[in-house]
Amino acid sequence: MIEVVNVKKSFENRELFECKNLTFEKRGLYIVKGPNGCGKTTFLKMLFGKDKEYSGRIHNLFKKNIMLPQQPYFFKGSVEYNLALALSHERLKSAQEVLKMFGVPIKANINQLSAGQRQLVSFLRAFCIPSDVLFLDEPDSFLDKDVKEFVYKLIEDEAQKRCIIVVTHHQGAALKGNVIRFENGQIIKEGELYK
Ligand SMILES: Nc1ncnc2c1ncn2[C@@H]1O[C@H](COP(=O)(O)OP(=O)(O)OP(=O)(O)O)[C@@H](O)[C@H]1O
Known part of the structure; x- marks a missing residue:
């Protein structure tokens, strides 16, 4: 649980x-x-514990925290090498x-992939690590x-087993979950009034 x-x-x-x-x-x-620049990434880093410069209290009780950053880091080498550094054999x-299903060559050098292919690799690398909370x-x-x-x-399926906090720009019906919205400098849970 995280309390803010x-x-x-x-x-x-x-x-x-x-x-x-x-x-x-x-x-x-x-x-x-x-909207852009309202502070979504900053807020995610604060919840994760990377940014500690704020007033008030964030109490993160989750033991294992995993974060997929906006600009993920890769090591020089193949897709497979990058995944193997983070994941057990089974994972x-x-x-x-999944990569095979979408035609992503796992033996290819990570730098040769398209932006979308790299995004899928970095998502899977973070998603497949067991954690109590996952920040995306x-x-x-x-x-x-x-x-x-x-x-x-x-x-959506995985969120039935652990806490997942996602920052997204995507508008309209897409991911289904509790919406946390930035509005006029306030962060509120949709459906709740300002307190
Ligand atoms: N280290 C920093 N020092 C000063 N200002 C910063 C720093 N990090 C972020 N900001 C500013 O804080 C604001 C919020 O940035 P943030 O990246 O959290 O927004 P965001 O809502 O995730 O934006 P986007 O939707 O464009 O990704 C921006 O105006 C940014 O310039």
Whole structure:
């Protein structure tokens, strides 16, 4: 569980956002939405514990936290090599099956893949690591419709077993879960009034 109480975030005296009260439960899907530059990535880093510069309290009780950043890092080498560095043999095999399904060559050098193919690899690398909470910063960037639908289904199913917090730009009916929205500098859970 993560509890957020009376949190305010500023950069160089510019207040970016405020979050009065929010709870992320042990299981469930939380979708963080809002316009460019409102602070979605910053908020995700704060929940993850990477950014500790704020006032108020964020109490993250999850033991194992995994994050897919907006710009994932890869090591020089093949797709398979990059996955094998993070995943056990069994999980590597599951990731490879998905890549095969979408025609991503696992023996290829990671730098030779398209942006969408690299995005799918980085998503699978983060997704296949067991964790209590998974933070996904725009996991759907560059993905085609069918890949996106597949990834969304994986995320929705998995959120029945662990907590998943996703930042997305995608509008309209797509991922189904609890929507956390940035509105006029306030972060609120959709369906709840300002407190
Ligand atoms: N380290 C930093 N120092 C100063 N300002 C920063 C820093 N990191 C982020 N910002 C500013 O905070 C604001 C929010 O950035 P953030 O990346 O969290 O937004 P976002 O909602 O994720 O945007 P996008 O939808 O475009 O990805 C931006 O104006 C950004 O320039």
